[in-house]
Amino acid sequence: MAPIPKSMSGILIEETGGVDQLHWKTDLPVPELKDGEVLIRNEFIGVNYIDTYFRTGLYKSTLPFITGKEGAGVVLASSSPSFSEGDRVGYVADRAYAELTAAPAANVVHLPDGVPTEQGAAALLQGLTALTFIREAAGITASVLGVGEAPWTLVHAAAGGTGSLLVQMLSAFGARVIGTAGTDEKCEKARKGGAQWVVNNRTEDVKARVMEITGGRGVDVIFDGVGKATFDLDLEVVALKGTLIVFGNASGPVDPVNILRLGAKNVKLLRPMLFGYVATPEDWDKYTKELFDLIQTGKVNIGVHNVYDLKDVGKAHEDLEGSKTTGKLLLKV
Structure with missing residues (x-):
């Protein structure tokens, strides 16, 4: 076994707040x-939007802490029989913004030979989020798609990491x-990614366009990572017996909801979290396998917008929060 160092470099948050609270340390x-x-x-x-929620204090963590939820690299040591020193792996676990991360073996996966390490780090959290929300939260499966007309779906922030x-x-x-x-650039990216219709939410009336596109019916499933700014719109354009999946707070958290608002259309409202869908080894294995199959067959492309040095993570957060990115942001150690 290779020797384990006594200290490491990484990003420490000692107080919540702005990007100035992301402190580069070499003696962690x-x-x-x-x-x-x-x-x-x-x-x-x-780099994921949830990292900014922990940095600002929207999501709570005991101070001081290292944030970050996913990464990829090489196994240095293992107390699990499933992994050995030198294995190339990806993982979804806490304390990723560091040189070394200890991850539960249940949330670690061997990277297939056809998946580069960079792609493995970019794919897991957002890829599993998208896949499980489609399969589990929305209930869109092969059997559902094989019966009747395909469902109408609406994806907000369709050029972002999870949205794309x-x-x-x-x-x-x-x-x-x-x-x-x-x-326009982001609309074009969403169109190239497979969206048959794309609406510019700054220059077009989204409600009018969605209702026009669907012939006044509305959409069966909405995937909303924006939150507060789009929630009322969602309730207006969701179809009868439709499903509204709110999974992010890019514009701020949704205000408390009067449940009676769901009754007019018998709407299903969900606020899912990835880890509830991959909590068992069986589900983790099933969905990581399907995700890598989608990548290796070319059905899904993991687009990396930019790669930053770990010590420059503040710039990555600024770009992400400033809507300056399309696709995934990575930190290089």
Whole structure:
């Protein structure tokens, strides 16, 4: 076994707030490997909107802490029989913004030979989120698509990290996809990703366009990672017996909802989290396998917008929060 260092570099948050609270450190303690965990030397780390929620304090964590939810690299040490030193792996686990991360083996996956490490780091959290929300939250499966007309779906922020993957997967699965985005460039990216209709939410009336596209019917499933700014619109354009999936807070959290608002159309409202859908080894294995199959067969492309040095993570957060990105952001260790 290779020697485990005594200290490591990484990003420490000592107080919540702006990007100035992302402190580069070179003397952080290496996590102690517990039973059933894998110690991974990170090569690439995924940046996700949830990281900003923890940084600002919207989501709570005990201070000080290291944020970050996914990465990929090489196993340095393992207390699990499923992984060995030198294995190339990806993972979804806490404390990713560091040189080394100890991840539960249940949330670690071997990267297939055809999937580069960079792509593995970019794919897991957002890819599994999109896939499980389609399969589990929306209930869109092969059997559903094989009966009657394909469902109408609406994806907000359709050129973003999770949004672009939702568009690609829904299109690959045969759904009818409407995407929204805020610039012509982002609209074009959503269109290339498979959205049959794209609405510019800054220059067009989204409600009018969605109702026009669907012939006044509305959409069967809405995937909303924006939150507060789009929630009322969602309730206006969702179809009778439709499903509204709110999974992000890019514009702020949705205000408390009067449940009676759902009754007019018998709407199903969900606020799902990925980990509830991959909590068992069987589900983790099933969905990681399907995700990598989609990538390796070319049905899903993991687009990386930019790669930053780990110590420059503040710039990555600024770009993400400023809507300056299309696709995935990565940190290089």
